[in-house]
Amino acid sequence: MSAYIPYITHIFMIVGINIIAVTGLSIFTGFTGLFSLGHAAFVGIGAYISGILTYYEYTNYYVALLAGMAGATVASLIIGIPTLRAKLRSDYFAIATLGFGEALRVTLDNLDITNGARGLGLEVHTTPIVLLFSLVAVLFTASNFLKSRYGAACIAIREDSIAAEMSGVNLFRTRLLSLVLSAAFCGLSGGLLAHYFSFIKPDMFMLVQSTQLLATVIAGGMGSLSGPAIVSLVFMSLPEILRWLEMWRLPAYGLLLVLIMIHRPQGLMGYRELTDFFVIFKRREKGGKN
Amino acid sequence: MELLEVKELSRNFGGINAVDSLSFEAKTGLVTGIIGPNGAGKTTVFNLITGVYKPTCGEITFDSRNCTGLRPDIIVKTGISRTFQNIRLFKRSTCLENVLTPILQRKECSIVSALVRLGSARRIEREAKEEAMSVLSAMGLSNEANRVAGTLPYGLQRKLEIARAIAASPKLLLLDEPAAGMNPEETLSLVDLISEIRRKFNLTILLIEHHMDLVMNICDHIVVMESGRLLFRGAPDEVRRNEKVIEAYLGKSANKQKA
Amino acid sequence: MFLQTLVTGLSIGGIYALMAVGYSLVFSVLSFSNFAHGAVIMLGAYMGLGLAAKLNLGLGLVLSGAIAGAGVLAVLNERLAYRALRQRRAPSLYLMISAMGCAVFLENMVYATIGAKPYPFPDKITNQVLDIVRNIISFLGLAAEHSVIEIAGITLSLLDLAAFVISLLSIYALHIFIMKTRTGIAIRAGVDDLTMCSLMGVNTNRLIAVVFFLAGAFAGLAGVYLGIKYYVQPTMGSITNKAYIAAVIGGLGSLPGAFIGGLILGVLETFVSAYISSVWRDVYTFTLLIALLIWLPNGLLGHETEEKV
Numbered sequence: 001m002s003a004y005i006p007y008i009t010h011i012f013m014i015v016g017i018n019i020i021a022v023t024g025l026s027i028f029t030g031f032t033g034l035f036s037l038g039h040a041a042f043v044g045i046g047a048y049i050s051g052i053l054t055y056y057e058y059t060n061y062y063v064a065l066l067a068g069m070a071g072a073t074v075a076s077l078i079i080g081i082p083t084l085r086a087k088l089r090s091d092y093f094a095i096a097t098l099g100f101g102e103a104l105r106v107t108l109d110n111l112d113i114t115n116g117a118r119g120l121g122l123e124v125h126t127t128p129i130v131l132l133f134s135l136v137a138v139l140f141t142a143s144n145f146l147k148s149r150y151g152a153a154c155i156a157i158r159e160d161s162i163a164a165e166m167s168g169v170n171l172f173r174t175r176l177l178s179l180v181l182s183a184a185f186c187g188l189s190g191g192l193l194a195h196y197f198s199f200i201k202p203d204m205f206m207l208v209q210s211t212q213l214l215a216t217v218i219a220g221g222m223g224s225l226s227g228p229a230i231v232s233l234v235f236m237s238l239p240e241i242l243r244w245l246e247m248w249r250l251p252a253y254g255l256l257l258v259l260i261m262i263h264r265p266q267g268l269m270g271y272r273e274l275t276d277f278f279v280i281f282k283r284r285e286k287g288g289k290n
Numbered sequence: 291m292e293l294l295e296v297k298e299l300s301r302n303f304g305g306i307n308a309v310d311s312l313s314f315e316a317k318t319g320l321v322t323g324i325i326g327p328n329g330a331g332k333t334t335v336f337n338l339i340t341g342v343y344k345p346t347c348g349e350i351t352f353d354s355r356n357c358t359g360l361r362p363d364i365i366v367k368t369g370i371s372r373t374f375q376n377i378r379l380f381k382r383s384t385c386l387e388n389v390l391t392p393i394l395q396r397k398e399c400s401i402v403s404a405l406v407r408l409g410s411a412r413r414i415e416r417e418a419k420e421e422a423m424s425v426l427s428a429m430g431l432s433n434e435a436n437r438v439a440g441t442l443p444y445g446l447q448r449k450l451e452i453a454r455a456i457a458a459s460p461k462l463l464l465l466d467e468p469a470a471g472m473n474p475e476e477t478l479s480l481v482d483l484i485s486e487i488r489r490k491f492n493l494t495i496l497l498i499e500h501h502m503d504l505v506m507n508i509c510d511h512i513v514v515m516e517s518g519r520l521l522f523r524g525a526p527d528e529v530r531r532n533e534k535v536i537e538a539y540l541g542k543s544a545n546k547q548k549a
Numbered sequence: 550m551f552l553q554t555l556v557t558g559l560s561i562g563g564i565y566a567l568m569a570v571g572y573s574l575v576f577s578v579l580s581f582s583n584f585a586h587g588a589v590i591m592l593g594a595y596m597g598l599g600l601a602a603k604l605n606l607g608l609g610l611v612l613s614g615a616i617a618g619a620g621v622l623a624v625l626n627e628r629l630a631y632r633a634l635r636q637r638r639a640p641s642l643y644l645m646i647s648a649m650g651c652a653v654f655l656e657n658m659v660y661a662t663i664g665a666k667p668y669p670f671p672d673k674i675t676n677q678v679l680d681i682v683r684n685i686i687s688f689l690g691l692a693a694e695h696s697v698i699e700i701a702g703i704t705l706s707l708l709d710l711a712a713f714v715i716s717l718l719s720i721y722a723l724h725i726f727i728m729k730t731r732t733g734i735a736i737r738a739g740v741d742d743l744t745m746c747s748l749m750g751v752n753t754n755r756l757i758a759v760v761f762f763l764a765g766a767f768a769g770l771a772g773v774y775l776g777i778k779y780y781v782q783p784t785m786g787s788i789t790n791k792a793y794i795a796a797v798i799g800g801l802g803s804l805p806g807a808f809i810g811g812l813i814l815g816v817l818e819t820f821v822s823a824y825i826s827s828v829w830r831d832v833y834t835f836t837l838l839i840a841l842l843i844w845l846p847n848g849l850l851g852h853e854t855e856e857k858v
Contacts, residue, residue, distance in 0.1 A: 035642060037649070079839075086843040091582055091645045095797075096839045102790065103835035110828045141405040148404030148411060149394035156391045159380035165362035166340060166372055168395035168458055177401070211653050218646065223382065250657035257650025261643045262633045271382045 009128055015236045016131045017193045020138050022220070022228045024185030025213045027142060030222040031151065032178040033158030035090060037210050038079075038097030041104040042072040042183040044205025046190025051120050051200050052113055061125040065191040072187025073180050075104075080179040085172055101210055108202035119201025126196040134192060138185055142225060145181060154178050155223070208250065215253045219260055220268050227269025292351075293318040293462055293494045294339070294370075299348030300518075301331075301338055308334045310518035311348065316462065316511075321488065321495040323505045325529075326515035327538070332498045333375055335515075336464050339496075340372050341365045353461065366392070371455040372464035375498075377447050381440035385431055385450055388439050389422040392458035422457060428490060429453040429483070445476050449483070456491055465497040469504050477501055481508055506530070514538075553703050554823045555816060560709035562815020563716040567771045568792030569799065569807035570720055571623075571764035577740045577802035578760050579635065581644040585626050585651035587789030589765055592655060593619030593772030594781045595663070601674050608677040616769035623765025624758050626651055632754070652786070659783040667780035675708075675777055682707045712774050719770065720808050723763065727804070732759055740802070791818075794838045800851020809849060 025039045050068035053059045059067065079100045083093055108114050145151050153174040156164035165171055194200045216235060220228030235253070239245040260267060294316040301309045309331045316322040324332050337343045339350055341362040350358045357365055371392070380388050397418060403411045426432045429449050434442060439450060448468060455463055468484070469477045481504055488495055499505045505512065505526070512529045514521040516538050522529060529535055568590060575583040597615035600606045606614070630647050679696055686698060686707075697704050727733035739746050739756050747753045771792075775785055791814065799810025814834070821830045841848070 035646070082843055083839065088842055088846065090640075090642050092842045092846060094642070094645065095582060095793075096842050098790075099794075099835035099838040103832045106829070106831040106835075144405055144407040144411075147407070147415065149397060149399055149414075150401065150404055152387070152391045152394045155383060155387070156380055159382060160378045162342060162362075163374070163378040163380065163454075164391075165342075166366060166458075167392035167454065168363050168366040169391070170361070170363045208653065211649055214646070215650070215653075247661045251654050251661060254650045254652070254654025254657060258630045258647045258654065261639070261647040261650070262630070265639070265643060 011237045011240050012128065013126070013131060013196055014240065015233050016135045017126075017189055017196060018216075018232045018236050019229045020135060020192065021186045021189035021213055022216050022232045023138055023142050023225060024182040024189065025217050026182075026220070026225055026228050027145065027154070027185070028178050028182035029214065029217050030220075030224065030228065031146060031158060032154040032175060033090075033222070034175060034178075035094040035214065036097040037094050037207065037214065038099075038101035038104075039182070039186055039213050040205045040207070040209035041097075041101040042076060042186035043190040043193065043209070043213075044104060044108065044200075044202070045072045045075050046187030047194035047200045047205065048108060048114055048120075048190075049187075050191035051122050051194040054125065054195065055120055055122055061195060064195075065188060068191035068194075069184045069187040072183040072190070076179050076183030077176070080176050084175045084179065087171075098207060098210070101205075101207060105202050105206055108205070114202070117202060119199055120194075122194055122198045122200065124195060124198045126192045131192060131196075134188060138188065139225065142181075142185070146225075150174065150177060158223070211257070212250075212253050215257045215260075218265075218267055219256055221270050221272070222267055223271035224267070224269040224273055226274040227267055227272075230274075231268060291318045292316070293353060294496065295351040296335075296339070297349045297351070299335070299338060299350065300346045301334055301343055302346045307518050309338065309345075312515070312518070312520050314513045314520065314523055316494055316496050318494050319492075320510040321484075321497065321508050323509035323512045324496065324498045324515060325500075325502075325505055325512060326521070329517075330515040331518040332515055333466060334518075336372060336466055336496075336498065339365075339464065340370060363395075366458050366460075367396075369459075369461035370464065371458040371460035371462075373448070373451045373455050373466055373468060375466040375470065377451055379439040379447060379451060379454070381438075383439055384436050385426060385439055385442070385453075386419070386422055386435040388450060388454050389425050389457045390418055392454060393418045393421050393425075396459060425453050425457045428456070428487060444471055448472070452483075452487070456487060456493075460493065462494045462496060465495065465499075467498055467500060469499060469501045477504055480504070484508060550823075552701075554819050556703050556705055557709070558816030558819030559812055560705065560713045560815070561819060562795075562812035563709075563713035564771065564774065564811070565792050565795040565814050566720060566808045566811025567712070567716040567767060567774070568789050569796040569811050570723065570767045570804060571771075572793050572796040573799070573802055573804055573807040574723075574760055574764045574767075576796070577804075578736065578743065578757060579631070579641070579644065580802075581641040582648070582793065582801070583764070584645065584648040584793075585630070585655065586623075586648075586764065586768060587786035587792075588652045588655035589619050589623050589626065589768040590772045590775070590789055591659065591781075591783065591786040592622055593765075593769035594776040594785060595659065595772075596769070597773040598668055598670060598776055598781045601671050602668070608674055608681075611674060612770070612773055615773045616766045619769030619772060620762040620765035623761040623768065626765075627757060627761040632757075635757075656783050656786055663783070665783055667782035669780055670773075670777045678711060678777060679707055682711045708774075708778055712778075715770070715774075716811075717808075719767070720804060723767075724804050726763075732756075736760060791834065794834060796848075797838060797841055798848055800848025802852070803848070803850040806848055806850035 021043050025036065029035055046068035049071035050064035053064035053067055054061055083096045088096060109117050114120065153164065153169040156167055156169055157171060157174060161171060216231050217228045220231040239249045292315040297313050298311045299309055300307060300311050312335065324335065326332055338345050341360050344359045349356065352368060352370060355368060357368060380391065397414045399411055399414050423432060423435065426435055429452060431449060431453060434446065442450060452468065469480055472480060487493065509526055512526055513523045514529060514535050521538055522532050522535050571586045572583060593615045596618040597611050600611045600614045630651050631644055634644050634647060696707050698707060727736055735751050735756050739753065743753055795810040795814040796807050798813055799806025818830055818834060821833050
């Protein structure tokens with residue numbers, strides 16, 4: 001049994017790191033209703049900024065993680081302020097984020113400090129304890145955010161942006177806040193990832209990865225934190241357990257997107273959380289009205 | 291005293307004046323009705339007052355404050371809220387969440403305390419929830435609090451939309467065809483409900499409606515529009531007797547019946 | 550130097566235009582960005598390569614095979630991934646996500662089955678293209694060397710020249726087809742109002758199949774050209790992101806727009822490479838895309854489209 005522990009730990013690490021990024025995108029896409037094809041770029045910014053800081057020994061690991069989050073936040077403001085203010089059509093907005101992601105890849109490929117396409121070799125700092133702590137912190141703040149006036153504003157915008165405005169919601173500021181928070185989570189995920197795999201290169205943060213994140217959120221359910229987390233668990237751990245699946249992971253993501261759009265646009269969990277089911281279950285046990 | 295004053299308001303869409311130098315007032319505490327044939331520009335007036343559209347020219351003064359061309363969310367905060375002709379609820383949220391949304395937007399809560407959900411954030415949440423429940427029960431919806439809004443029957447959806455508008459704590463409430471799609475019984479109970487919430491929440495009401503009995507029953511003052519312009523305004527009795535109105539509005543429907 | 554850069558830019562722009570047409574055509578009727586178009590171009594190239602290398606066919610058959618194959622593939626793509634969404638009137642964003650899924654699926658299926666190795670087109674095909682171009686040039690009374698031509702001090706690769714001319718002629722032919730034929734008129738009616746069209750008795754499913762076949766045919770043509778000029782590999786679809794930007798510049802939905810947009814982007818990129826920095830060229834391109842979406846969302850020749858939500 002003990003021979004399996006490193007293996008299980010590894011799966012926990014990759015799933016946990018992925019769930020942090022997926023939760024970030026969930027807030028933006030699932031709860032605010034805006035689609036992004038560039039969120040892997042925020043993961044990449046977090047990975048590179050924190051990676052560069054530890055690689056050249058500017059700061060320690062923890063400061064580097066925070067700096068990665070801050071960097072992703074700043075990047076989200078740069079792309080978010082002009083595009084969200086312009087109130088683009090939702091598909092044009094998705095395309096603008098795609099362009100942003102591609103521009104970042106070119107940048108990473110060509111800077112000296114990032115060591116270009118060859119990538120950066122880093123030390124391993126992300127321990128299971130650090131990840132566990134980050135994961136709990138992210139899920140805690142995300143669910144608090146959604147219960148607050150800001151979260152209510154995001155959901156209102158997703159449901160009906162005009163009615164949201166007539167409920168006192170500032171469209172631009174709420175959308176921007178949602179983007180910034182989701183980018184910060186993705187940036188954290190990037191920093192954790194860089195110091196777990198101990199190696200980063202630009203093509204780890206491309207359109208394919210952005211699409212994967214989006215597929216996970218859509219498949220899990222737009223408007224649910226637990227749904228995307230479950231999908232992330234399945235999609236990250238299955239290819240690890242069954243090695244031959246690895247090659248088919250990306251085709252499967254693609255196919256999944258198409259099938260979900262056609263057959264179940266609300267995703268696995270729809271607009272519910274796992275906890276909702278526990279509540280229903282409890283009520284049934286008590287023999288309550290519902 | 292005038293709570294809302296609309297002066298020379300115009301809005302042009304691609305060369306057509308949907309609203310054409312329209313002026314009227316809504317007096318504090320009264321119910322003012324806007325009537326007119328389809329396409330007269332009534333809903334456009336609502337959209338201009340609430341900032342959904344920007345006026346081409348003209349001035350809107352609310353509570354002695356110039357509100358012309360402000361953003362909708364700012365206008366809501368000055369004290370105007372509304373319902374929509376084609377119901378716009380947050381369909382996949384519960385009734386409680388629908389009503390909670392505008393209440394939460396009125397509460398100050400910094401982003402940091404929202405993220406860590408400190409004691410103060412919890413207190414705000416609790417207060418907001420109580421407030422939302424009291425609004426729901428005023429509208430007779432407390433039993434539906436946890437129901438998903440999109441699954442409510444049509445009549446209740448209209449009520450829920452009014453509840454959400456009240457939850458924004460307005461001084462002026464704009465109702466866009468609140469009785470549309472209701473049967474005569476439901477319309478009658480709506481009349482009672484509107485008078486009740488008016489007293490309870492101390493509201494001034496501006497409403498668009500096609501049901502003439504409702505309008506004549508409930509309104510203290512009526513504004514008649516035709517092709518974006520003001521045709522006539524006055525008390526219900528005066529409107530009923532006015533020849534221009536009969537010709538343009540009632541006369542048309544009389545002609546329709548003949549044809 | 551300036552003229553040389555301009556000419557090189559125009560020739561690259563011709564290829565962008567050829568690919569951009571597919572995006573514009575689909576957008577004009579269905580109002581969504583069909584990101585699977587890039588994968589269809591890539592598969593068109595593989596089909597051409599298969600016909601040329603495995604079956605040892607000549608240029609004519611390779612081209613027609615790739616064009617027909619990519620056309621059919623695009624039609625299948627629409628049937629399997631978009632039709633159901635279209636019929637339940639899903640928001641255009643859903644169609645775009647589905648298209649994105651198709652692109653990821655097709656591209657990675659090629660990785661998983663054929664592999665990432667780049668394949669060149671057989672020399673035979675390349676030489677056939679060069680022969681044809683040289684013959685035409687000498688017919689016009691000019692002299693060409695093995696694979697380049699020099700006019701007034703400007704060198705131009707014969708392949709690029711051919712691509713530019715083919716793209717100009719084929720886009721013009723498509724334009725004529727849409728303006729003059731019965732099917733073309735039906736397509737234009739579909740552009741105005743698809744629902745109205747179906748009420749008037751037009752079979753919209755067939756109409757849309759024709760549109761996708763045309764887009765696919767252009768994809769096949771572009772795929773074979775890209776394969777001849779560079780290599781055939783799964784990632785070759787990524788250049789089509791540029792073609793998409795070209796379509797946005799010209800105005801999504803407009804065919805002349807796609808052509809002009811392609812040329813503008815080609816020239817702009819070449820000038821940025823030549824006078825500013827070749828390394829940062831793509832950063833400029835994508836920044837331009839974002840700026841355009843914000844300030845000129847309808848492009849140069851597009852008309853305003855309302856989003857279906």
